[in-house]
Amino acid sequence: MRSAEQQLRAAEVQPGFGLVLLELLRSGSVDTSARQAGAIYFKNYIKRQWCVEGAGGGISSSDRQAIKQHILSLMLQAPKQVQVQLSAGLEEISITDYPAEWQSLLPEMVQHLKTSQDMSILKGTMQTAHTVFLKFRAQARSEDLLREVKYTVTGFQETHLAVFTATCTRVLGGLPADQLVTHFELLLATIGAFFSLNVIDLPEFFEDHREEYFRGFLELLKFQHEAVAGQGQQGLLEQVKGAICECFVLYAEKYQEEFMPFLLPCVKEVWTLLVGLDQQEKNDQLVAKGIHFLSSTAATQWPQSPFEDPNVLSGICEKVVFPNVLLRDSDVELFEENPLEYVRRDMEAADQETRRRSSMDLVKAMGKVNEAKVTEILIGYVKALMEKASQAAAGQAERYKDACIFLCIAMAVREQTHREGVTATNQNVNVLDFFSSLVVPELTSEPLAQRPVLRASCLKFVTVFRNQLPREQISQLLPAICKHITAESAVVHTYAAICIEKLLRVKDKTPQADESTTPCTGCIRAEGTDVPNARGDLDVSHLASVWRSLLPTEREQAEMDSVRVERNEGEGHNNYSSFNGEGPLGQLTSLGYRQCRSAGAELRRRYPMASIRAFSTALDQRLLCKSLHREVRRCSQTTMAPAGAMPS
Numbered sequence: 316m317r318s319a320e321q322q323l324r325a326a327e328v329q330p331g332f333g334l335v336l337l338e339l340l341r342s343g344s345v346d347t348s349a350r351q352a353g354a355i356y357f358k359n360y361i362k363r364q365w366c367v368e369g370a371g372g373g374i375s376s377s378d379r380q381a382i383k384q385h386i387l388s389l390m391l392q393a394p395k396q397v398q399v400q401l402s403a404g405l406e407e408i409s410i411t412d413y414p415a416e417w418q419s420l421l422p423e424m425v426q427h428l429k430t431s432q433d434m435s436i437l438k439g440t441m442q443t444a445h446t447v448f449l450k451f452r453a454q455a456r457s458e459d460l461l462r463e464v465k466y467t468v469t470g471f472q473e474t475h476l477a478v479f480t481a482t483c484t485r486v487l488g489g490l491p492a493d494q495l496v497t498h499f500e501l502l503l504a505t506i507g508a509f510f511s512l513n514v515i516d517l518p519e520f521f522e523d524h525r526e527e528y529f530r531g532f533l534e535l536l537k538f539q540h541e542a543v544a545g546q547g548q549q550g551l552l553e554q555v556k557g558a559i560c561e562c563f564v565l566y567a568e569k570y571q572e573e574f575m576p577f578l579l580p581c582v583k584e585v586w587t588l589l590v591g592l593d594q595q596e597k598n599d600q601l602v603a604k605g606i607h608f609l610s611s612t613a614a615t616q617w618p619q620s621p622f623e624d625p626n627v628l629s630g631i632c633e634k635v636v637f638p639n640v641l642l643r644d645s646d647v648e649l650f651e652e653n654p655l656e657y658v659r660r661d662m663e664a665a666d667q668e669t670r671r672r673s674s675m676d677l678v679k680a681m682g683k684v685n686e687a688k689v690t691e692i693l694i695g696y697v698k699a700l701m702e703k704a705s706q707a708a709a710g711q712a713e714r715y716k717d718a719c720i721f722l723c724i725a726m727a728v729r730e731q732t733h734r735e736g737v738t739a740t741n742q743n744v745n746v747l748d749f750f751s752s753l754v755v756p757e758l759t760s761e762p763l764a765q766r767p768v769l770r771a772s773c774l775k776f777v778t779v780f781r782n783q784l785p786r787e788q789i790s791q792l793l794p795a796i797c798k799h800i801t802a803e804s805a806v807v808h809t810y811a812a813i814c815i816e817k818l819l820r821v822k823d824k825t826p827q828a829d830e831s832t833t834p835c836t837g838c839i840r841a842e843g844t845d846v847p848n849a850r851g852d853l854d855v856s857h858l859a860s861v862w863r864s865l866l867p868t869e870r871e872q873a874e875m876d877s878v879r880v881e882r883n884e885g886e887g888h889n890n891y892s893s894f895n896g897e898g899p900l901g902q903l904t905s906l907g908y909r910q911c912r913s914a915g916a917e918l919r920r921r922y923p924m925a926s927i928r929a930f931s932t933a934l935d936q937r938l939l940c941k942s943l944h945r946e947v948r949r950c951s952q953t954t955m956a957p958a959g960a961m962p963s
Contacts, residue, residue: 323356327364330375333382336360340397341389347396354393354400361404366411383408383417391427391439398439402446409447414466420447421470428474434497441478441504444471448511456515464515471512472520476527479505483531492542499543499551502535506558510565517570529577532559536584545597553601560585560604567611575617582612582621590634594643599670602639606673609635610680620684628681629692636678637696639670640718642768646671647714650768654805662775662813671721678725682741690743693726701753713769716753720772723749724779736782736817746780750788759795767804774799774810778817789818 326332336357340350367373374382386408390401413420427440448467454460482505486498509528513521521528536556543552563581566574574581589605592598609631613622621627642650650657660669681689697719704715727746730739740746754773757766774796777784796818799811 327360328373330378333357333360333374333378337382337385337389340393340401347394350394351396351400354397358400358404358407361407365408383412383419387420387423387427387440387443390443391436402443405443406446406449410450413447413450414463421467425470425474428478434494434501437478438497438501438504441501441508445504445507445511448508451511452514460515464512464518468512468518468520471508472518475505475508475512476520476524479509479531480527483535487534487538492540495540495542496551499555503551503555503558506532506555506562510558510562513562513565513570517573522570522573525573525577529581532562533580533584535559536588547595547597549597549600553597556588557601557604560601560608563608564604564611567608567615571615571617578612578617579619579621582609585609586631586635594638596645600668602670603668603673606635606639606670606677610673610677613677614680614683616684622681622685625688625692628685628688631677631681632689632692632696636674636693636722637700637718639674640721642671642714642717647768650771650806651804654809657806658809662810675721675725678722679728682726682729686741687743690726690741693722694744697722709766713766716757717769717772719753720769720776724776728779731779736778736821737780738782740780740783746783747785750776750780750784755788755792758792758799763799763802763807764804767802767807770799770802771804771806771810774807774814778810778814781814781817781821793818 336353339345339353340357342350345353364374365379386401386405390398390405393401409417409420424440424444427436431437431440451460451464451467478501482498482502486495486502490498509521512518536559538552540552543555544550545553549557563585567578567581585605585608589602589609592602612620678689678693700715700719700722704712704719707715723744723746727740727744728737729741731737754776757769757773758777763770777789777792777796781789793815796811796814800808800815802808802811
């Protein structure tokens with residue numbers, strides 16, 4: 316097998332190799348599995364050789380022209396498994412060659428869209444156009460890019476509108492269920508191409524034909540059919556409506572004057588859409604995109620804004636914000652069964668397309684223009700939720716209070732940075748009162764195993780508002796926070812570690828480290844640590860007696876700070892990056908066995924007298940060790956050396 320692969324690699328640089336591969340893929344007499352394997356090899360061949368020039372390899376000029384001449388027609392006729400691989404190869408070529416070195420591609424796509432009556436050909440061609448035009452979204456505005464977009468729009472605009480309107484007419488006119496899927500796949504690619512062609516600037520053609528496009532968009536938002544709706548996961552119907560919401564956001568944020576005539580109907584239809592969606596996970600991304608559109612329009616000053624009406628604001632809070640801030644059963648299940656993913660989404664802001672994050676962003680957006688009105692409405696609803704919590708069953712009461720905490724954060728935070736935390740708050744929200752009435756009683760209650768979801772949210776509240784809470788109250792609460800390091804819930808003890816780490820960095824807000832962190836230090840100095848797999852951090856706990864002598868100099872620290880270990884989200888226990896380190900400990904998280912060995916080798920080079928080994932540890936340990944290590948350096952009177960991880 317290895318010998319055959321080496322022979323193929325050697326043949327790649329020979330003239331005609333790519334054409335032989337294409338002929339193999341074209342032949343119907345070749346076994347299906349062989350064609351699929353050939354298609355995969357062709358895709359990788361293009362990735363390896365297309366950009367290579369000179370004597371070292373690459374594809375000859377004549378072969379390049381022949382490949383570009385035949386690849387689209389071959390892709391449209393190929394089986395789906397082969398088509399996917401050829402499409403990836405075509406995209407790779409288009410990134411570098413379109414349009415300057417591949418001027419035949421656009422006319423060929425337009426010709427297929429104009430003349431073909433075969434839905435599979437129309438769908439495949441539009442999907443290709445969408446893929447090729449994606450490059451416009453990722454590039455910075457420049458004269459060269461504007462010329463490329465203008466060339467594309469001029470050649471494609473009329474055909475695009477014709478396909479969009481014809482497909483909308485057929486879908487909305489009533490199609491058999493077996494035809495709807497192909498038509499919605501075509502619509503999804505058409506709307507994606509619309510976004511890409513409008514993302515840099517608003518072309519004159521699209522400005523002149525806004526009415527046709529937005530009329531179709533609004534009608535599609537109302538469309539319902541089981542044949543294209545998702546079953547357990549997002550379906551074509553949800554994807555199309557989500558893509559339409561993204562187009563609304565684009566126009567609302569970039570082309571406000573041109574979007575003005577459509578503001579009210581678009582807000583109305585998206586509002587109606589959101590209210591009609593249930594709590595199934597298949598709707599999560601669509602809900603997030605719809606709320607994102609409402610956030611974009613709510614944060615903007617419009618001549619006739621629908622968000623000036625208190626009844627509209629109240630309706631949005633009641634029908635959109637609250638249902639999507641409340642935790643669902645699936646969220647609680649994630650909290651219990653996949654705590655690392657829960658932490659990643661919540662604490663590391665990796666939840667940009669979740670219902671809760673989108674709802675909080677909507678609250679902040681509405682508050683930018685109508686802060687007093689929105690705050691008054693939300694405070695009233697928070698009080699009502701707290702009243703409902705006092706009368707509800709324990710599990711539901713916990714979710715109500717958890718929602719209140721997140722609503723308070725959304726209302727109160729006005730400016731925030733990752734390093735410093737909240738720097739400006741909404742003066743209409745009494746953060747201290749909320750802290751005293753809900754957060755403190757919950758964190759000081761026993762036993763720790765009760766209401767873990769609410770405890771985690773309370774710890775997050777303290778972390779977020781660490782700069783606004785008085786030193787005296789934090790001093791009294793800190794021992795209770797430290798106790799949560801021993802909590803059974805992985806989310807709770809991780810949030811407690813993050814909270815302590817952040818509090819230790821607030822100047823003049825907390826007691827000295829030797830007074831307040833002793834309980835934590837005791838928790839993490841245990842001799843034994845489970846090793847569920849070969850991934851994890853660097854354990855140098857046995858070096859505690861010489862810890863201070865191992866502290867790096869400023870020069871050594873500068874060298875360490877330049878060492879980076881990339882995040883890895885593959886399979887495996889603890890394969891998780893939870894913290895972007897700053898200062899003395901840099902960053903070193905669960906990155907796989909090979910990365911641990913690499914980092915360990917670097918540390919052994921720098922500290923040849925130290926005995927260093929790789930092991931797997933808890934998230935809270937490495938976060939606490941980071942913060943406590945910083946305190947050891949800062950407080951010369953501190954004598955207790957914590958177990959921990961060496962700098963990365």
